[in-house]
Amino acid sequence: MKISTLLYTIRQGFSNIFRNKWYSLASVATISACLFLFGILYAVVSNFQSIVMKVEEGVSVTVFFHHEEGPTHDDGCGSHTAGQIATDARLEEIGQMIAQRPEVSKVVFVSDDEAWQRWATESYGEEYAEGFPENPLAGDNSYEIYLSDVSMQSALVTWLESIPEVRTVRYSQLTADTLSGTNLLIAYISLGIIAILLAVSIFLISNTVAIGISVRSEEINIMKYVGATDFFVRAPFVLEGMLIGLVGALIPLGIIYSIYNYALTYVLERFSVLSRFLNFVSVDQLFKTLTPVSLLLGVGIGFLGSINTVRKHLRV
Amino acid sequence: MSNRELKRKKREQMIAENGVIYLDNVSKVYSTGSPALNGITLNIGQGEFVFIVGDSGSGKSTLIKLLLRELTATSGSVYVMGHDLARLKHRQIPKFRRNIGVVFQDFRLLNDRNVYENVAFAQRIVEVHPAEIRRNVPIMLATVGLAGKYKAKTRQLSGGEQQRVALARALINHPSILLADEPTGNLDPKNSWEIMQLLEEINGSGTTVVVVTHNREIVNAMKKRVVTMKKGVIVSDEEGGEYIDED
Structure with a gap:
């Protein structure tokens, strides 16, 4: 592929977002909502596990x-x-x-x-x-x-x-059983909720992307009649999906960072006695994992959602 | 001689013997079971101007879709520019379509882009250098009489002007064949005649032009080859023929 074609594809990917701003906004909002829930759940589960680990250390x-x-x-x-x-x-x-x-x-x-x-x-x-x-x-x-x-x-x-x-x-067999049982329960519940959240996000995003692309099926049709390759048609849409996923991941990360930072400072200042018994996860520690996972999920969901939907419209 | 050269020679021989478009006993039956074409044989030579006429449901649109390799024939063979379309792989279709310019009744322009972008778009697809695109597009727009309108959004143009943009887009890559599916269907008589004159000029430069139309007045006035279809079969094929309404 020539550099001029690559640059054109990137430009089209960006301009597609602004050309279909309502669809783009809907997609960003959907991804943001799902990843926000995921982030909150991850923060809660991480803290819960950290607290249980601290308790385990005393057994x-x-x-x-x-x-x-x-x-x-x-x-x-x-x-x-x-x-x-x-x-x-x-x-x-x-x-x-x-x-x-x-x-x-x-x-x-x-x-x-x-x-x-x-x-x-x-x-x-x-x-x-x-x-x-x-x-x-x-x-x-x-x-x-x-x-x-x-x-x-x-x-x-x-x-x-x-x-x-x-x-x-x-x-104390009872303490050990309760703790390991609690650990297992947390792992199963969080895995279950994360799986449901991911399935819901992929479903919602695929639908949003499908609506956005079906509006532009005419454009895809024209491209195919003029002799565009599947890659040429697909690339700007996939890039657009990935960009939407990236923005959709950055927004909840920013919100969760602010909320978590505020909540942690508030709890530690107001209820300092708690920190002696409970081991809270620091903001840096939490975001060391949450940031790459959220970005990967956002970009990945955008990529999968767009690539699957464009494929349906390429059969011209 | 390499395999590629052999194939090219074979295609050239096929074009010399049977024309740029050759349908050999072609039938098309849709998955619903309704037959659209029934054993059609048709040759169109290099540089010909052909009208394909017929009532709705006669099989004209199916024929265009077969030539664009949007559909494949149920039986028989379709050759375009020497390519056997049944043997064309999915990844080869885009390159094949670059040999064919196509215009539609509803223009099918990218309405969120201006005139220049619509025409340049066809050149970007075939990876023409941007500097060359900047040189080619104004020349093509001048050819179709839109030199001063390259910045206009397509929605701001009249029907006739929109069809000219579509023509410019179809011709910018110098295709060997131009397929026009009801190109005057949405135009008033004056604009219809202007578009037909343009098509005649394009044909004059060596491009094979195939026009599917209902416009009896234009067909009868232009005295070109007329292929008449009815219920999926060719009922007449005459040089300088007329569009006879059998109803």
Whole structure:
């Protein structure tokens, strides 16, 4: 293709938009509305997932070991096994094995002294522990294990219970199940809504483009009679569709940026206490994914909508 | 000799033997089952001026569509400029159509563009250099008598002027054949005669002109070859013939 033809095609693509300004406006509005809903949904889902992830980070499994001092006791919320005494070297080795597991994000060793100090302070105040000459929890060394994926908790527990030195594994199956269930539910719901939104946008945009092009079917007809190739006829319409898609994506991105920025600042300023428990996604973080995805969707929908509709009118 | 040269020689031989338009026992039946053409055979030689006349439903429009390869024949063969249209691939059709200029009763102009743009458009399609387009279009507009109107929007023109723009667009790429489908159908007698004179001039320069018309007065006055169609068959084909209304 000659450069002059390429330039002509680009010029025609641009001028088509202004030549059919009402159709162009309708198409931009349709794409904008769909991508606005998509953007809002994406922002909500991202924040929800971020909050759930923060909650997941706080979920831990605690593992206790057999020791010589004192009797084994049942605290009522874990599994208990009879087995071998854990030496210090073996404890360290088990700690390393736990840390190497893929589902584990962090392992913290809690010595018997630390455990007693912590329990006494939490229950009765700092000076309470000092009144005891001996540590009632002597030998109760443990590991606090934090998971990167709570859905793997039961696999980890089963593995821990298979270690002969392990006396008790304390965990909350309900929390893990609720969190992984919530995660799955969010993923399914958001996938479902996004699929519906995309289907609706492609349907609406195809119809809008079809109306715009059927108005110009006469023009396409003339082009074909004069001897225009399919590419020559199609290219300006496809370019026009892609430009409409691009503008249709930029508008909601701008609106969502302003709204999200304002809402985030407002929530963090007015309810600063929330930020301690909830992990909100920053504007930059959100738009790092939302911008390319929205632009790609807008341009892609414009491209597909126009190319399919023009094809129907090329059979002259 | 290359394959392309062989094909060109074959086409030239076909034109020399059978003319630029050759229909060999052509029939066309639409998917609804109604026959539009029934075993038509017709030869039109290089540089001829031919009127195709007949009542509505006689098959004239179907014939034009076959020649433009908008439709394909149900049976028989259609050759235009030596091309067997049944063998033409979809991607070859645009290039083939550049050999044919076409004008319609309703002009079919791009109404949102001016006169110059409408004519230049046909040259852009065949990728003529912009500088050449700027040179060619005013010459063609002068030929059809619209030298001073190149900036006018087509809606601002009279019917006769619009048909001249359509003619200029059809001729700008120097086609071998000009098909005119009821070119005077929307024009008053004065403009009709002016358009026919233009067509005669165009024919005088060597272009084959095929005019489908209902205008008895013009057909009878111009004393050209007249092909009369009725119910999908050719009922008469006479040099210097007349348009006889059988009703």
